[in-house]
Amino acid sequence: MARDERVILIGEDVAGGQGSTGDVGGVGSVFGQMQGLYREFGPERVIDTPISESAIIGAASGAALAGLRPVAELMFVDFVGVCFDQIYNQIAKFRYMSGGHATTPLVIRAAAGAGLRAAAQHSQNLHPLFTMVPGLKVVMPSNPYDAKGLLIEAIRDDDPVIFLESKALYGLEGEVPEEAYRIPFGEANVALEGEDITLVAFGAMVPRALLAAAALSKDGFSAEVIDPRTTSPLDEEAILESVGRTGRLVVIDESPPRCSMAADIAGLVSEHAFSSLRAPILKVTCPHTPVPFSPVLEDAYIPTVSRIEEAARAALNYS
Amino acid sequence: MNSIVPIKMPKWGLSMEEGTIVSWLKAEGAEVHEGDELLEIETAKIVNVADAPCSGVLRRIVAQPGDVVPVGSLLGIIADPEVSESEINDCQVAQTRDVASGPPAEAASTLFTSTVDVGDKCLRYARVGPETGVPIILIHGWAADLTSWLFNSDALAQHLPVYAIDLPGHGGSSKAVGTGSLSEFSQSLGAAMDVLKLDQVHLVGHSFGGGIAARLAADRQELVRTLTLIAPTHMPGGIISREFLDGVISASRARAMRTVLEMLLADPASVTKEMVDDLLKYKRIDGVEEVLRLTRDRLLDDEDRIQLEERLKELGENPKGVLIISSQTDRVISLDESALPDGFRIHWIEGAGHLPHLEKSKEVNNLLIERFCS
Numbered sequence: 306m307a308r309d310e311r312v313i314l315i316g317e318d319v320a321g322g323q324g325s326t327g328d329v330g331g332v333g334s335v336f337g338q339m340q341g342l343y344r345e346f347g348p349e350r351v352i353d354t355p356i357s358e359s360a361i362i363g364a365a366s367g368a369a370l371a372g373l374r375p376v377a378e379l380m381f382v383d384f385v386g387v388c389f390d391q392i393y394n395q396i397a398k399f400r401y402m403s404g405g406h407a408t409t410p411l412v413i414r415a416a417a418g419a420g421l422r423a424a425a426q427h428s429q430n431l432h433p434l435f436t437m438v439p440g441l442k443v444v445m446p447s448n449p450y451d452a453k454g455l456l457i458e459a460i461r462d463d464d465p466v467i468f469l470e471s472k473a474l475y476g477l478e479g480e481v482p483e484e485a486y487r488i489p490f491g492e493a494n495v496a497l498e499g500e501d502i503t504l505v506a507f508g509a510m511v512p513r514a515l516l517a518a519a520a521l522s523k524d525g526f527s528a529e530v531i532d533p534r535t536t537s538p539l540d541e542e543a544i545l546e547s548v549g550r551t552g553r554l555v556v557i558d559e560s561p562p563r564c565s566m567a568a569d570i571a572g573l574v575s576e577h578a579f580s581s582l583r584a585p586i587l588k589v590t591c592p593h594t595p596v597p598f599s600p601v602l603e604d605a606y607i608p609t610v611s612r613i614e615e616a617a618r619a620a621l622n623y624s
Numbered sequence: 625m626n627s628i629v630p631i632k633m634p635k636w637g638l639s640m641e642e643g644t645i646v647s648w649l650k651a652e653g654a655e656v657h658e659g660d661e662l663l664e665i666e667t668a669k670i671v672n673v674a675d676a677p678c679s680g681v682l683r684r685i686v687a688q689p690g691d692v693v694p695v696g697s698l699l700g701i702i703a704d705p706e707v708s709e710s711e712i713n714d715c716q717v718a719q720t721r722d723v724a725s726g727p728p729a730e731a732a733s734t735l736f737t738s739t740v741d742v743g744d745k746c747l748r749y750a751r752v753g754p755e756t757g758v759p760i761i762l763i764h765g766w767a768a769d770l771t772s773w774l775f776n777s778d779a780l781a782q783h784l785p786v787y788a789i790d791l792p793g794h795g796g797s798s799k800a801v802g803t804g805s806l807s808e809f810s811q812s813l814g815a816a817m818d819v820l821k822l823d824q825v826h827l828v829g830h831s832f833g834g835g836i837a838a839r840l841a842a843d844r845q846e847l848v849r850t851l852t853l854i855a856p857t858h859m860p861g862g863i864i865s866r867e868f869l870d871g872v873i874s875a876s877r878a879r880a881m882r883t884v885l886e887m888l889l890a891d892p893a894s895v896t897k898e899m900v901d902d903l904l905k906y907k908r909i910d911g912v913e914e915v916l917r918l919t920r921d922r923l924l925d926d927e928d929r930i931q932l933e934e935r936l937k938e939l940g941e942n943p944k945g946v947l948i949i950s951s952q953t954d955r956v957i958s959l960d961e962s963a964l965p966d967g968f969r970i971h972w973i974e975g976a977g978h979l980p981h982l983e984k985s986k987e988v989n990n991l992l993i994e995r996f997c998s
Contacts, residue, residue: 482905
């Protein structure tokens with residue numbers, strides 16, 4: 306925002322909520338993600354809206370078309386339903402349908418995922434919904450370093466970017482450089498190098514995959530953990546290269562199983578790396594149900610470290 | 625002599641906080657002599673060997689291979705054979721309790737990191753060592769930063785104050801490098817030393833830092849007491865690997881970058897994931913790509929080298945001469961000893977690549993200490 310005055314923020318409570326004078330900096334979004342920005346950049350650039358996602362995204366898309374670079378917020382990604390037309394039918398298609406004359410340099414940030422006992426309507430991930438739409442880029446950072454680099458890249462990208470922030474990871478701490486830096490989209494991070502099996506995971510599932518890999522290493526298995534960082538564009542090359550070496554793949558996806566990234570990647574790999582496979586591709590996903598409110602059921606709903614480990618062992622022991 | 629000596633995790637370098645035990649080179653119960661290689665420890669950058677600080681018997685191994693141990697924590701115990709097992713036990717318990725109650729005194733050394741403003745640039749530096757003495761200034765190489773000196777700074781700081789400075793465009797310094805010429809780099813460095821009130825220093829430069837150090841010594845003779853160059857650029861007859869420079873610039877994925885970094889070391893297998901990741905992270909920072917391209921172009925162009933060549937003869941006339949430390953198996957820079965002016969001599973290190981100060985740190989540290997302290 307300091308570097309480019311065209312960058313504005315718009316959403317519910319991104320400043321401090323209705324009636325806030327901003328003197329004390331406001332709330333800065335429901336999880337504090339935007340804290341301090343209202344005080345620094347003022348009401349012209351940090352805009353609180355009524356509770357109307359169609360207004361937020363509609364206004365942001367118009368502003369983007371007119372030359373601003375808005376960062377719009379959906380307080381919970383679950384609310385995308387009421388503005389989904391703006392996103393998939395308008396924003397995603399403006400460049401294409403205008404023959405390249407219109408660009409929509411817009412970032413839509415949203416808190417996503419389960420684990421906070423927020424129940425079915427506030428705990429979904431919904432990344433498959435965006436990933437399947439041509440014209441949208443979809444980002445799922447798994448750690449603080451990636452989050453900063455990917456968000457800077459998203460703001461500087463001239464196309465619409467859906468930036469999904471896993472609420473279970475908001476508290477995760479990590480080393481982050483003071484200076485600005487960009488992480489390109491479509492470039493996976495190999496979080497852990499290994500030889501025996503490939504684990505592909507996104508967002509909040511990456512730390513769990515790493516814990517599973519640590520458990521496997523105690524028994525002498527070395528797992529390679531790949532964090533694609535973005536579901537669209539997807540770093541297919543990194544995944545195929547890894548499975549080409551290990552021959553075994555488990556995809557961990559915090560999503561119901563149908564039409565998930567797990568299903569997508571399993572299809573991709575079985576088509577392009579069939580001869581390298583030494584075991585069936587296994588998917589560790591949520592069940593095909595809404596997210597439960599009961600803490601015990603919610604914890605069982607999200608892929609656990611032991612379920613990931615179990616799937617990995619099944620692939621490793623397959624013959 | 626009835627002594628018990630606890631062996632603790634050493635602090636190598638300015639940012640080391642912990643190390644991973646790779647393997648013990650002596651078994652429990654073995655006799656050790658002061659200076660014997662005792663165990664291999666992996667840090668963020670590379671594996672190094674810790675030596676026995678005294679003679680005796682390695683009575684207890686506490687940290688096992690694979691353990692990640694904080695700096696200052698107990699690794700093992702050396703003592704005389706007469707010392708009883710229960711005294712060894714007491715020592716082990718006491719060491720653990722000391723660590724639990726707070727950081728050990730050795731870890732809280734006189735190290736600090738800060739920045740200095742020179743014109744439109746801001747340079748980061750780190751300082752460690754005694755309050756007085758002729759300062760040693762360490763200048764890192766291309767695409768690196770002051771943490772390159774992690775195996776050298778503490779050993780040198782036992783004798784003299786040590787400053788390690790991040791070049792413009794690198795590490796924690798601001799990323800503008802102007803024209804990227806050798807003299808612009810050396811001017812920034814000289815200006816930083818002026819602000820820090822450093823002069824008559826022992827100037828040590830590695831690779832590109834060596835070329836810059838030579839330029840600075842030529843332009844500001846009063847600042848430099850001795851000049852030591854490790855695998856330097858810009859020497860007459862020297863050849864730098866275009867493949868390496870281009871490789872670092874073009875590699876954006878870990879596997880490709882690892883292949884490039886293997887050129888740096890005599891043992892390619894010792895490239896760590898952290899070395900690769902650190903370089904990739906550095907490259908992503910705003911402005912760095914331009915810095916690397918600009919300096920790469922100038923490194924391959926002869927202009928800076930030719931300008932420097934005229935002044936090198938004067939540097940050779942220094943009573944202590946110019947010491948170059950290099951290796952015949954360096955795949956990034958090859959030097960031609962016969963092309964160097966009088967007063968320049970090369971000390972060849974066996975079994976190292978382009979980073980002898982990391983790969984053979986003990987040998988390099990001893991060379992430097994002898995040069996600066998005799």
